[in-house]
Amino acid sequence: MPGRLLIFFLLLLVSCQKSSREKPQDTPKTAQSQVEIPPFSADSAYRFVERQVAFGPRVPGTDAHSKAADYFVKRLETFGAAVTVQEFDQTTYDKTRVRLKNIIASFYPEKKKRILLAAHWDTRPFADEDKDNPNRPMDGANDGASGVAVLLEIARALNQAEDPPPVGIDIILFDGEDWGERDRRTPLPPGLNSWWCLGSQYWATHKHQPGYSAYYGILLDMVGAEDSQFFREELSVRYAPSVVDRVWATAARLGYGRYFVNQIQPEVLDDHKFVTEIGRIPMIDIINYDPAIGSFGPFWHTQDDNMDIISKETLKAVGETVIHQLYSEEPGA
Numbered sequence: 262m263p264g265r266l267l268i269f270f271l272l273l274l275v276s277c278q279k280s281s282r283e284k285p286q287d288t289p290k291t292a293q294s295q296v297e298i299p300p301f302s303a304d305s306a307y308r309f310v311e312r313q314v315a316f317g318p319r320v321p322g323t324d325a326h327s328k329a330a331d332y333f334v335k336r337l338e339t340f341g342a343a344v345t346v347q348e349f350d351q352t353t354y355d356k357t358r359v360r361l362k363n364i365i366a367s368f369y370p371e372k373k374k375r376i377l378l379a380a381h382w383d384t385r386p387f388a389d390e391d392k393d394n395p396n397r398p399m400d401g402a403n404d405g406a407s408g409v410a411v412l413l414e415i416a417r418a419l420n421q422a423e424d425p426p427p428v429g430i431d432i433i434l435f436d437g438e439d440w441g442e443r444d445r446r447t448p449l450p451p452g453l454n455s456w457w458c459l460g461s462q463y464w465a466t467h468k469h470q471p472g473y474s475a476y477y478g479i480l481l482d483m484v485g486a487e488d489s490q491f492f493r494e495e496l497s498v499r500y501a502p503s504v505v506d507r508v509w510a511t512a513a514r515l516g517y518g519r520y521f522v523n524q525i526q527p528e529v530l531d532d533h534k535f536v537t538e539i540g541r542i543p544m545i546d547i548i549n550y551d552p553a554i555g556s557f558g559p560f561w562h563t564q565d566d567n568m569d570i571i572s573k574e575t576l577k578a579v580g581e582t583v584i585h586q587l588y589s590e591e592p593g594a
């Protein structure tokens with residue numbers, strides 16, 4: 262029955278949108294046609310990237326890191342979310358003891374059917390793919406800040422929305438994703454599955470609400486570079502094939518087929534792995550992939566990962582796709 266209702270509703274919506282384009286002034290709207298999907302502002306998303314970069318690299322243990330955390334909490338609260346900060350101490354592979362913070366923002370807590378959106382907010386402490394300057398951290402405009410910026414803009418848009426989405430939404434900004442060991446030599450202590458993705462591993466075993474679950478999750482990582490391409494990542498396809506299908510179809514419908522490529526990309530180690538395998542929530546990863554070099558792009562973990570590579574169009578393609586995906590969900594019980 263809900264399926265039928267939805268189809269009826271969609272048909273109504275399509276026909277109303279069509280007629281309102283033809284005759285914008287005098288077409289009366291029915292109650293059901295009035296669900297408006299809030300617009301995603303590319304300018305605002307871009308400013309959220311700039312703001313993060315302005316703090317300096319958000320490397321755990323630094324002043325920039327703690328200032329950025331405070332900023333995210335304040336912003337998300339301003340946008341009407343109930344925010345939980347999950348703090349924990351962790352030793353990294355190179356024996357650095359750091360305090361990490363996962364930041365969790367919940368919207369529409371009364372809704373039982375929930376979608377989880379996530380990105381990592383920390384910056385890698387060294388740009389170890391950089392030929393000239395491998396020991397300094399990079400700005401991380403794409404690697405880290407872009408995903409967070411899209412989520413902050415979605416939060417802002419939800420707060421301004423005429424109509425709430427049909428589902429509840431939780432946004433998690435994971436810490437400690439990017440302090441991993443490149444050649445993976447250091448043995449792992451008990452309880453840790455990887456030196457990467459420390460925040461998502463912690464959250465998956467210490468959820469902010471006992472028994473928390475979501476219908477599915479979408480992870481955003483490196484979603485702001487000009488001419489990005491997002492392939493169907495192998496783990497995502499294995500974990501949540503129907504979610505991948507729907508998100509890529511939504512992108513195509515919105516005219517973003519040039520960004521969302523209908524081809525498979527080899528699996529990547531990212532936060533979605535632990536959210537799915539330990540946290541038991543099927544999660545997909547939208548992540549830039551450059552098939553020419555078989556990697557995340559020439560700027561990945563280099564000093565070139567700065568504002569110069571960030572594109573408003575790419576941010577919009579991802580953000581709009583995700584918002585439309587949320588509003589296309591069938592309402593839960």
Ligand SMILES: [Zn+2]
Pocket residue numbers: 385404439562
């Ligand atoms: Zn990275």
